[in-house]
Amino acid sequence: MRVRSGRTVHDLRRENRTAVLQRLYFDGPQSRFSLGPATGLSSGSVSNVVAELVAEGLVEEAGSVDSAGGRPRTLLRIRADSGYMVGVDVGETRVRIELFDLALTELARIERPLVTEGPRRVDRYDVGIVLDHLREGIPGVLAQAGIPAERLLGVGIGVPGIVARDADGAVVHGQTIGWSAVPLERLLRESAIVPANVPYSIDNGAKTLGQAEMWFGAGRGAQSAAVVLFGSGVGACVVADEVGPGRAIEWGHLTVRVRGRRCRCGAQGCLEAYAGAEALLERWREAGGQPPADADEETSLTAMIAAAYPGEGGPEPDATALAVLEETAEYLGAGFSDLINLFQPERILVGGWAGLQLGPAFLDAVRGHALSYALAYPAAHVRIELGALGPDAVTVGAAILPLTGFFARGGRREAARPQEPAPAWQATLRERAAQ
Incomplete structure (x- = not known):
């Protein structure tokens, strides 16, 4: 059955459930009473939706509150154990995999460094290495928490680069890391x-960072924000709605110096x-600085910051490190x-590990x-501050x-999804591409 707007009764029921959830x-x-004005639904619609959600185990009672002259009103909340999500941060120094319940409580975590220095040096952006970490890490966090994979609502993955979509799903174009149309x-x-x-x-890691900060972090209450992911490289997400999805932008590839580095x-x-x-440490090295030998980027940046800002009672600031950081502050500004x-x-x-440091x-x-x-x-109406969720923001x-x-x-x-055989031309093209 369709209503005049073209939506079916099934569509309306789904939208009502979405609004309540x-x-x-x-x-x-x-309470059921307060959900009416909050969702714009009639009391009858709220009661029907809540009854469905309680019967399905998605919603439960959570005590009661006094009403104005009537019986206490029962409070409702979403059950934290009614579903689980895996969040993955395919970063530029490590792959972090975390398991969350519906309340976003972390239940398990596995981290795998992407080695870049020393005798075990490898191509940290090798697709095979990243896939191996995911093949081991996703079942690993489920096993740690004793959660069957069937109870997952989904697996979310933040990646560096532009994410497009084709018939096979998400395809990653990560030019800076050598990923060209990777059908992840x-x-x-x-x-x-x-x-x-x-x-x-x-999706893009800056976009997942922005989503987390807007929902649960320093972006709450803002109607618009730009969330910066500052790590080995830099990226950003622009959000025009507190709850809606943001838009990843390749901010790090704006030209700030014609014919520059x-x-x-x-x-x-x-x-x-x-x-x-990555570039900041290279510039320090080129200027005569001495990052720790065989150290990863995070350790090297920590050493640079400590050299530039030794604190009260410490040695004199390292003039080279301080000059490079001051110049970097102007570029970022x-x-x-x-x-x-x-x-x-x-x-x-x-946000991002480097931004937080x-x-x-x-x-x-x-x-x-x-x-x-x-x-x-516009400068008079903007606040510039650190994200509130720390290094786990991308996985959240x-x-x-x-x-x-x-x-x-x-x-x-x-x-x-029904398992349908792919058209013959797809297999032929893949065989040609592999040659």
Whole structure:
């Protein structure tokens, strides 16, 4: 049966379920009475939806509150153990895999470093290595927590690069890491890591960071924000809706210096060639600095910060490290001013392992440069601050991706996909590409 808008009764029921689930999730325990105004649904619709969700084990009672002159009202909340999500951060120094319940409580974690230095040096961006970490890590966190894979609502994965989609699912174009049209979702499906009806949600790591900060971190309450992921390279996500999905932008590849330093993307003068942790350490080394031998990027950056900002009672600041960091603060500030002028966000939030390390030491300098380079009106209406979720923000955001799909389906699991044979031309083209 269809209603006049073209939506079916099934569509309306799903939308009503989605509205109730989202309000319970974001606003905490509520009564049936308060869910009416919060969702815009009639009391009868709320009662029907709640009865369904309770019967399915998605919603449970959570005590009661007094009403104005009547019987106490029963509070409702989403059951934390009614579903689970895996969040994965395919970062530039490590792969982090975490298992969460529906309340986003971390239940298990596995980390695998991507080795870049010393006698075990390997290509840290080798697709096979990353896939091996996922094949071992996803079942590993499930085993640690004793959760069957069938209870997963989905696996969310944040990756460096642009994520496109074709008939096989998510395809990653990571120019800076040498990933050219990597069919990551198809490769994962072929590995049969999780049941066929458990969805993979793959997106840019800056976007998953932005999603997490807007839902649960420093972005809460803002209608718009630019969330910066500052790691080996730099990226950003622009969000125009507190709850809706953001949009990943290749902010690190804005040109900040014509015919400047060669970026790892192949172009010259990109912001990432000056402000990413990898480039920052290279510039320190070129200026005469001495990063620790055979150390990874995170350890080397820690040493650089300690040299530049030794603190009270410590040795004199390392002039070379300090000069490189001060120059980097100006480059970042100029990059922030571009975000301010282009998108006029209420907030700019800084995350990522390098951003969290550097932030306390030089965020004030970055803020000063950003406001001096930006147009006066949008600069006067923006707050620039650190993200609130720490180094796990990308995995939390990745876990949110399947949760968003679960809510959009009204709290119903994705149906198993029929296994249909692929057209013959697809197999032929793949064989040619492998030659």
